[in-house]
Amino acid sequence: MLAGIKSAFNNNYVSAEDQGARPLIANRTAAKGWETFDVVTNADGTISFLSAANRKYVTADLNDHTKLIARAATIQAWEKFRRIDRGNGKFALQAVANDLFVCADMNLGGVLYANRPAASGWEEFTITALSSPNPGTPDSQPSTGFVVTEQQFNQIFPSRNRFYTYAGLVAATAAYPAFAKTGGHAVERQEAAAFLANIHHETGGLYHIVEANKANYNHYFDYNSKYKVVPGKQYYGRGPLQISWNYNYGAAGEALGLPLLSNPDLVAQDPAVAMKTALWFWNTQTGAGTMTCHQAMVQSKGFGETIRTINGALECNRGGGGAVPNRVEQYKKICAMLGVDPGGHLSC
Template sequence: MSRIRALTATLAVAVVGVIAFLLPGSTAQAAQSCDTPWNSATVYWGGDTASHNGRNYTAQWWTQNEAPGTASVWTDNGPCDGGGNPPSDDCDHPSWVAGTWYPAGSIVRYSDGNLYIAEHDNPGYDPVISTWYWNPYQCDGGGDPDPSGFVVTESQFQQMFPNRNPFYTYSGLVTAAQSFPAFAAGGTTVAKQEAAAFLANVSHETGGLVHIVEQNQANYPHYCDTTQPYGCPAGNDAYYGRGPIQLSWNFNYNAAGNALGLPLLTNPWLVEQDSAVAWKTAIWYWMTQSGPGSMTAHNAMVGGHGFGETIRAINGALECDGGNPGQVQSRVTKYQSFTSLLGVAPGGNLYC
């Protein structure tokens, strides 16, 4: 072989090696840890790697200002642990402000309660409208929905009720919520407001989820309405307040039992023995009963009528319209505390 032919062969091998390096999928392997976070100002060449939104990527060819996960130039190498946006992200991000300069990678909370990440530098474009500049962002913990799907995370629940009775479990709440798909549905501001309103009233009724049964036992015999055709088969003194919303009266136990498929009329003690049953009765009342009010507590929140109408639906005959302003204020204060924890405004019409 001549020297020219040998040199040509050597160059050919080198070129093939370069091409293989530039082509996607040649040698890229999923990384165990996150690579250097992607930067919109950096020029990436074929084979360069970067992490973005908790995943590693490899550039297939030259690119700049094209975010991994949004452009075909990037090959997704799978999830990574560390760097970029770590799994421990607590979701505590600032609210979006129109006209503020946001460099790529900025994470903001929009007015709908959801998070968005800037894929490109922008002067404060609306995340919902300017989808080229912003993408929805999910984090692990903090103010975003729990992996269970419920809008309040377990850590937030623990913050709300640090001294709660062990009977009131978070898993019982989540299980009960799954039976009512419209309850605090989604991760929107309204959903978080409804969850905060429900839990604030529950906190008031139970002393911070401490009491399982009603404390004033002198009232027990008064919860049997003997005019009902089904009477009080569990005994005249069996229908006292129980559970998160203190379900009481034989007609409420009968209606809740029929709706939930449980023998609560004949066995009202189930509400103080099973956490999921207790939570279900509370959410059932919230979703379906208007009590002394003109609407259910659920409709009050999703219809924009305000927290005050939830008080009216639960205990308005005794507390609203000046009946007991101290009790009303206690509920309102707790609601404001819970909405703050969930990162949403409490809205208007707080009093009844």
């Protein structure tokens, strides 16, 4: 929910001053860019605030006199607050970091601190939901239109191969405009997180461009497929979801308008093509499951169904351990970064 937060004492909006570089302060009469926040409901019932000024989470910084400032990339303890109802539309915020209440200190110009043992006037706030951004407010999505920023992409894949680029991913999303843009704020971010978690697992953090086990290279030939094997070409795993087999290269190439059957190496040569093949599978193929990965996420069937579609025959219904918990853990980490609950049905 995009919202403006007001001090109930002076009726001013809370602002992430200087594009989030300075502590929060209740000193504004209108909610524009610096005064708007995405209110995130966490799985444990606490809430967090994502500043529209810089797309960072508000933290109660115990290393800086408990000042509230929008500087955190992910939600951890210092970024969580308990919302305490005070009646008449007012509420108090209790910081999980130290169990103290947030105060708009009027002796210090309205700067917000998490330093009060009890709540009264200066510790009371109201929230005004904004149906659409006010003039000057950054879009709730990054300017690329994709729900994940380049900074977040780099944080998710710190050791990625330079072949894989954020620009390549964003360019590829144009081929499947419903991807991560269906179902509203939470579902869009859950789908993006699910896709990124799975490609992280498949490629070792976007490190591998081609299948590591060369002993399998001559295995992926289906001579009964309508997509005929081109002499001299191999159809081993390539790209973020390690697309393999001649029938997948043929079908993906047909859907994307690319000569992948005759030139499968394109998937390992062009970052956008590589991402497009992954999104082709994600959005159109049921694999080992009963639905596409896109359907699984937008229909709230759970992250576990994406695992089943991608590699269910080898990974699902096999008890604990192995690849499934690794995929799930990565998904949960990315959801936390994007400020969204991961939902249920995480395993398969």
